[in-house]
Amino acid sequence: MRIIVILxxxxxxxxxxxxxxxxxxxxxxxxxxxxxxxxxxLEAALQVKDAAGAEVVALxxxxxxxxxxxxxxxxTGADRAIYLAGDGFKGADDGVMVRVLAxxxxxxxxxxxxxxxxxxxxxxxxxxxxxxxxALGCPQIINAWQVSVTDGKVRAVLxxxxxxxxxxxxxxxxxxxxxxxxxxxxxxxxxxxxxYKGVGEIAEALERWDVADLVDADGLRPLLERRxxxxxxxxxxxxxVTGTPQDMAQAAANxxxxxxxR
Amino acid sequence: xxxxxxxxxxxxxRMIREFAENEVAPIAAEIDRDHRVxxxxxxxxxxxxxxxxxxxxxxxxxxxxxxxxxxxxxxxNRVCTSTxxxxxxxxxxxxxxxxxxxxxxxxxxxxxxxxxGEKIAAFGLTESGAGSDAAAIRTRAVREGDSWILDGxxxxxxxxxxxxxxxxxxxxxxxxGGRGGITAFVVETDWEGFRVAREEDKMGIRGTSxxxxxxxxxxxxxxxxxxxxxxxxxxxxxxxxxxxxxxGAACIGGAEMALESAVRWAKIRxxxxxxxxxxxxxxxxxxxxxxxxxxxxxxxxxxxxxVDTGQPFTQLAAMCKLYxxxxxxxxxxxxxxxxxxxxxxxxxxxxxxxxxARIGEIYExxxxxxxxxxxxxxxxxxxxxxxx
Numbered sequence: 001m002r003i004i005v006i007l008x009x010x011x012x013x014x015x016x017x018x019x020x021x022x023x024x025x026x027x028x029x030x031x032x033x034x035x036x037x038x039x040x041x042l043e044a045a046l047q048v049k050d051a052a053g054a055e056v057v058a059l060x061x062x063x064x065x066x067x068x069x070x071x072x073x074x075x076t077g078a079d080r081a082i083y084l085a086g087d088g089f090k091g092a093d094d095g096v097m098v099r100v101l102a103x104x105x106x107x108x109x110x111x112x113x114x115x116x117x118x119x120x121x122x123x124x125x126x127x128x129x130x131x132x133x134x135a136l137g138c139p140q141i142i143n144a145w146q147v148s149v150t151d152g153k154v155r156a157v158l159x160x161x162x163x164x165x166x167x168x169x170x171x172x173x174x175x176x177x178x179x180x181x182x183x184x185x186x187x188x189x190x191x192x193x194x195x196y197k198g199v200g201e202i203a204e205a206l207e208r209w210d211v212a213d214l215v216d217a218d219g220l221r222p223l224l225e226r227r228x229x230x231x232x233x234x235x236x237x238x239x240x241v242t243g244t245p246q247d248m249a250q251a252a253a254n255x256x257x258x259x260x261x262r
Numbered sequence: 263x264x265x266x267x268x269x270x271x272x273x274x275x276r277m278i279r280e281f282a283e284n285e286v287a288p289i290a291a292e293i294d295r296d297h298r299v300x301x302x303x304x305x306x307x308x309x310x311x312x313x314x315x316x317x318x319x320x321x322x323x324x325x326x327x328x329x330x331x332x333x334x335x336x337x338x339n340r341v342c343t344s345t346x347x348x349x350x351x352x353x354x355x356x357x358x359x360x361x362x363x364x365x366x367x368x369x370x371x372x373x374x375x376x377x378x379g380e381k382i383a384a385f386g387l388t389e390s391g392a393g394s395d396a397a398a399i400r401t402r403a404v405r406e407g408d409s410w411i412l413d414g415x416x417x418x419x420x421x422x423x424x425x426x427x428x429x430x431x432x433x434x435x436x437x438x439g440g441r442g443g444i445t446a447f448v449v450e451t452d453w454e455g456f457r458v459a460r461e462e463d464k465m466g467i468r469g470t471s472x473x474x475x476x477x478x479x480x481x482x483x484x485x486x487x488x489x490x491x492x493x494x495x496x497x498x499x500x501x502x503x504x505x506x507x508x509x510g511a512a513c514i515g516g517a518e519m520a521l522e523s524a525v526r527w528a529k530i531r532x533x534x535x536x537x538x539x540x541x542x543x544x545x546x547x548x549x550x551x552x553x554x555x556x557x558x559x560x561x562x563x564x565x566x567x568x569v570d571t572g573q574p575f576t577q578l579a580a581m582c583k584l585y586x587x588x589x590x591x592x593x594x595x596x597x598x599x600x601x602x603x604x605x606x607x608x609x610x611x612x613x614x615x616x617x618x619a620r621i622g623e624i625y626e627x628x629x630x631x632x633x634x635x636x637x638x639x640x641x642x643x644x645x646x647x648x649x650x
Contacts, residue, residue, distance in 0.1 A: 033276070068273075075273065187277050189311025189324040196270035 001054040001149070003045045004105060005078065006116035006128065007038040007069040008061030013121075034069055035061070036179035037117025043182045044147040044175070045115045046077045052149050054112075055079045059104055061116065061128065062097040063089040067206065074195045074202055075187035082108075086211040093224035094127055096215075102135040103214035111172055113154055118143045118176035129176035139169040142176045267329075274330055278312065278337040290342035293469030294614050299424060300469060303345055304352070308379015313353060317361055321369050322377035328504065328569040332511035332562060339515030343618035344469025346512050351420035351470075352376070354505045355626070356383025359429045359446060363489040363497035372427055372448055384425035386416040386449070386475060387498055394631045395650070396431075397440030397495060401477065403432035403447065410434075410447065410487070412480040415459070420625070422473030423461050426451055430477075431494050438492065446494030448486040455480030466617035503579045505626050507569065510562040510582025513590035514555060516619055520590075520597035521551045523612060527601050538600065547596040554589045561585065577639035584632035587622030594619045 015029030034042070038061065045056045058073035058081040070081035084100060092100070105111050114136070119126045126142075133140035144156040145164065155168045156175055194200040211220065241251040267275070285306055293300050307313050316331035317323025324330065331353065339346035357376040360368055360383075375381040392398040401414025412432055419428070428449045435443035449456060455478045462472040489497055525548060528538040538544045562582050568575040598605035598612045605612045623629045631650075638648045 031276075071269075071273070075277075186281055186310045187273075189274075189277075189315065189326070190319055192273055192277060193270050193324050193326050193330075196268075196273050 001048075001052060001112045002108070002110070003048060003054045003056050003113045003115060004108070004111045005038075005042050005045045005056060005058050005073065006061050006101065006114065006132075007042060007058055007073055008035045008117070008120060009033065009064060009069050010035050010121045032068065034072055035117050035120050037119050037121070037177055038069075039117075039184055040177040040179060040181045041115040041117050041175075042073055042076060042078070043184050044144075044177050045113075046185065047182070048113070048147065048149050049077070054149075057082065057108065057111075059101060060084055061120075063092050067208075070206060071195045072187065074205055075192035076185060077188070077191075078205075080205045081207070083206065083208045084211055084214075085208065088217070088220040089211045091222055092220070093222040094125070094131060095223045096220055097128065098131045098135050099215050099219045100211050101132055103219070104209065105136060107209075107214060113149065113171060114174040115147070116174075116176055118178050121179065126176070129174050133174035136172065136174065138172045138174060140174045140176075141167055141169055144175050144177050145181045147175055147177070270326065271329055271333060274315075274326055275333045275337060277310075278334055279340075281307070281310070281312070282337045282341045286338060286345050287341040290344070290469075291611065291614065293342075293344055294618075295468075297463070297468045299348065299471050300345060301424070304348060304379055304382060307349065308377075311378075313349070313379040314373075314377025315353065317353075317357070317373060317377050321361075322374040324377075327566070328507065329563070329566045332508055332566045335508045335511040336515040336518075336562075339512040340519050341515075342469070343512070343516060343615070343621075344467045346515065347420060347467045347470045347621075350505065350508060350512060351385060352383050352425075354508045355385035355501045356421065356425065356427070356429055358501040358504055359385065359488060359497050360448065362500055363446065363494075364448075367485070368448060368488065376427065381426035382421055382424060384419050384421040384428045385498075385501070386419055386422075386428045386430035387502075388416060388418050389414070390417050394628055396498075397444065399431055399433060399444065401430070401432040402436075403434050403445060403482070405434075405484075406481075408484050410445075410482045410484065412447065412449070412455070412477040412482055415474065415476040417474045418462065418625075419473050419475055420470055422475050423458050423471035428456075428475065429488065429498075431498050434491055440495050442492040444493075444495045445491050446488035446498060447482045448488060449477075449480065449482055453480060453482075464621075466614075466619070466621055468617075502626060503576050504569065506583035506632070507562065507565050507575065507579040509622065509626055510558065510565070510579070510586035513583075513586030513622055514559050514562060516590040516615060516622070517551065517555045517558070517593035520593040520612065520615060521548070521555060523610075524548060524551065524597040524600045527604075544600055547600060551593045551596055555593065558582075558586050558589045577636055580627070580632040580635040580639075583622075583627065584629050584636070587619075587629065590622055591619045 009032040012031045012033045015031055017026045017028055048054055049056050056078045058070050058078045067083040070083055074081050116129050129142060130140050141156045143158055145159045146157040148155050152171055153168045154173050158165045191202050195202045241248045286303055289300060311324045312334060314323030315326050315334050316328055319325045335346055338349055360373050376383050387396055389399050403410045403412050430447045430449050431444055433443055434445040457476045459474040459476045528544050531538045565575050565578045565582055594615045598616055601612055604610050634650045641648050
């Protein structure tokens with residue numbers, strides 16, 4: 001069985017300070033960590049591997065400036081990782097990402113299961129999994145809390161508002177994991193040192209593919225074009241009411257009445 | 263000159279910090295309160311390879327060097343000095359002697375399970391009559407055929423109460439003393455004649471075991487002699503040199519914890535209508551703490567680099583421990599002062615940090631001994647041999 005995990009990165013939130021007064025985010029320490037939901041996807045893949053045996057292959061969530069997330073995946077137990085880079089991949093939108101990833105899956109000779117995060121921590125992006133499932137023509141399970149593979153089927157538990165729902169799908173399938181769903185394992189020390197030093201067997205498990213070999217120029221053309229940035233107009237500042245609770249309630253009621261034109 | 267950590271050390275720090283925050287920090291107050299050694303933490307550290315962080319991969323280690331080991335000590339001590347001490351006694355001195363002076367067979371037999379945390383090590387040097395004056399030990403080892411018979415005892419042995427393996431220094435020729443009369447042995451604690459006499463009730467690092475060990479006609483096979491007969495003192499002193507460096511790294515962690523805590527508190531605590539952050543008396547304390555921590559960090563990681571590149575470091579390692587333990591004590595003292603009454607309360611971790619920091623100036627060579635080491639190295643360069 002082959003499991004593909006798609007992993008992205010996010011600025012380490014502990015290195016960021018938010019100043020609400022000036023409405024700005026300050027980056028004190030620019031370090032990146034695995035997207036928390038993607039890390040759950042990696043953990044889910046390794047759990048399936050532990051239970052049923054599988055080859056876990058890590059791919060990047062779109063164009064990344066370095067292969068750090070893939071090295072982390074190898075250190076944690078992935079068997080193989082493929083860094084995707086090349087001219088024209090940098091400005092990729094979700095459409096390009098999906099085309100490139102689908103082509104990479106095909107070049108790998110197909111897959112039984114694709115796992116990735118249900119959402120990204122920074123941009124709240126949740127469409128990669130579903131769109132990739134469409135491109136691969138296979139069923140999708142999104143927002144999973146638990147995943148297992150038995151008898152050629154993937155079973156997942158989804159968390160709903162008040163309860164859990166168990167679903168299953170035939171393989172191959174795409175499953176997206178919620179952040180915080182699983183208890184995560186730590187990397188293995190020896191694998192970590194070797195994969196970052198670039199020595200031993202594990203270092204050879206990290207490959208680099210050029211996206212130009214996977215899709216043609218049309219495939220790399222983003223549908224999304226960024227023409228500029230605009231922000232919604234700044235909201236009017238509210239006013240502060242003071243005094244006893246009764247005074248404040250009265251003042252708030254008066255202000256509301258005035259606002260509503262009564 | 264390149265001051266950047268290598269990619270593997272950056273990744274290692276990220277992994278250790280996560281481990282420390284998830285597995286060590288949540289139980290730090292509890293193990294201190296209950297005077298409990300966190301065996302589960304040692305097991306988990308062993309499983310992911312961290313107890314062999316600086317040992318070669320062929321003996322179950324991780325191969326991350328002294329640099330990696332310093333990172334481990336900094337990050338563990340940032341959240342729990344007891345855990346840092348257990349790990350330090352195990353890796354930094356107990357197992358380190360086997361790494362430095364063991365033969366192939368001994369490393370395979372002992373260093374491998376120690377690296378994986380399947381066995382825990384302690385370092386048996388100190389005796390009731392031999393503290394700072396380490397060469398004054400009295401534990402006796404007498405050759406009897408293919409083995410040695412050990413009689414005597416050790417005190418203040420960290421991990422002593424539960425270690426599986428203790429590296430022990432004993433006198434094999436009383437006429438020669440420290441110059442050719444002291445031999446190092448690897449002792450397994452389930453051998454007949456080995457006994458834990460008592461455990462200390464301590465002011466700080468209460469999540470550690472500090473034990474008195476007694477050897478009564480303890481039979482040690484000759485193959486368990488570390489290095490050459492009569493030459494055990496040097497590797498023990500060399501382990502202590504490395505231990506001093508990593509204690510310096512541990513102190514960065516303790517001092518960082520104090521600084522972070524003080525900054526967090528100064529940001530929210532208001533007096534006289536203003537947050538403490540705006541008071542110069544607090545700002546200066548914070549500035550002093552941060553400056554000393556950065557100076558210590560530069561010293562420690564430079565010395566780690568010296569060790570990993572095979573350069574001399576004895577004098578600088580003594581400086582790491584001397585300066586480090588004093589920086590940590592000062593930082594925690596200042597942080598506690600900034601917290602006022604709450605700093606004195608057991609509800610805040612500074613009270614524990616304050617008690618834990620004190621041992622830094624005592625164990626593995628007191629501050630006085632570090633000054634002797636530093637001064638004697640300086641005077642030796644001027645052909646003056648000083649006697650302690």
